[in-house]
Amino acid sequence: MTKEIIEEVLANYDLGDPIEWKVLSSGFANENYKLVTTKETVLLRVCKQQEREAIDFEMELMDRLKSEHFPSAYSRQRKDGKFVTPSEKGEIVIYDFVIGKEPQLNSNTCSEIANAVGILSKLPIDDSYAKPNAVSIDLCDHIIERIPNAKNRFDDIYEFFIEETNYLREALTANLPKGIVHGDIFPDNTLYDGDDLKAVIDFEEFCVERLMFDVGVTINGFCFIDNKLDESLLKIFIDTYQKQRKLTEDELSYLDKYIRWGAQAMIAWHLQNNLLDIPNEKQEARVRELIDRIKNLDLQTVKNN
Numbered sequence: 001m002t003k004e005i006i007e008e009v010l011a012n013y014d015l016g017d018p019i020e021w022k023v024l025s026s027g028f029a030n031e032n033y034k035l036v037t038t039k040e041t042v043l044l045r046v047c048k049q050q051e052r053e054a055i056d057f058e059m060e061l062m063d064r065l066k067s068e069h070f071p072s073a074y075s076r077q078r079k080d081g082k083f084v085t086p087s088e089k090g091e092i093v094i095y096d097f098v099i100g101k102e103p104q105l106n107s108n109t110c111s112e113i114a115n116a117v118g119i120l121s122k123l124p125i126d127d128s129y130a131k132p133n134a135v136s137i138d139l140c141d142h143i144i145e146r147i148p149n150a151k152n153r154f155d156d157i158y159e160f161f162i163e164e165t166n167y168l169r170e171a172l173t174a175n176l177p178k179g180i181v182h183g184d185i186f187p188d189n190t191l192y193d194g195d196d197l198k199a200v201i202d203f204e205e206f207c208v209e210r211l212m213f214d215v216g217v218t219i220n221g222f223c224f225i226d227n228k229l230d231e232s233l234l235k236i237f238i239d240t241y242q243k244q245r246k247l248t249e250d251e252l253s254y255l256d257k258y259i260r261w262g263a264q265a266m267i268a269w270h271l272q273n274n275l276l277d278i279p280n281e282k283q284e285a286r287v288r289e290l291i292d293r294i295k296n297l298d299l300q301t302v303k304n305n
């Protein structure tokens, strides 16, 4: 990232001049910088992969979240009202820099996130957000089609993946309430100050989906200790979520399947990005951990809720 590009971007805001910038993460899709200016510290994100339309959707949602006081790192509006600045590096967006850390898993941090997911689930759906879920049963089927030609021969993983997809198929197509879903609420996509939730970040995969998707994913993120579902954290999650939005009888009857789907969806994400073909020990270990968690899921723990 050059000073010239940052100056060009900052010229669109009332944020002063750049003093220093430090890369926080540089992935396939995004590059994030902590940028200190003469006026304040912000987060500068270069979107290398996302389509402009998807970024615009995300900006609209962020604006909505801000008006609802949902804890997030909001995107900053330029002087001309726009949110995105094109550059030779990709589309650039500036967000609030939120001071915080990944949380410890405990009853307080679990209840904070359950409350936030409940608030998100209550947001009325606006037609303009009608964008499909990138991680879905269709993605699982697409991955299954790719398996015969996959370069990595993880046959035990693939056998499990196919069986689990078929096991979950009915639940994933069931007629359940839909709404705004983040899709990846794990601790590394949240910022806490101690036990207090300051922001849920990374809304780029948000979509309109069955609300149970966020319930299942977030339980995977915040209620598993040593890869085992913790009964008391699960209870805190469900009770706190329901203070914002009551789960229907149907949703509760699918709870175990959506907890399994929260893990299976992450397995699908890793296979697609790009574990089918490119060896990656960390991703392989993560996938095996998620498989073990599904295999060992104690139905009684879920039913006790």
Ligand SMILES: Nc1ncnc2c1ncn2[C@@H]1O[C@H](COP(=O)(O)OP(=O)(O)OP(=O)(O)O)[C@@H](O)[C@H]1O
Binding pocket: 024, 025, 026, 027, 029, 030, 031, 032, 043, 073, 095, 096, 097, 098, 099, 100, 188, 189, 191, 201, 202
């Ligand atoms: N608005 C923000 N304020 C403060 N820190 C942030 C903010 N956004 C992101 N970060 C920090 O930067 C790190 C990377 O951010 P993020 O997870 O959004 O990037 P990413 O490119 O999607 O990376 P990954 O694919 O590894 O999740 C986060 O772990 C977080 O600590």
Ligand SMILES: N[C@@H](CCO)C(=O)O
Binding pocket: 184, 186, 266, 269, 286
């Ligand atoms: N959150 C995922 C990866 C996709 O961000 C995981 O739990 O492995």
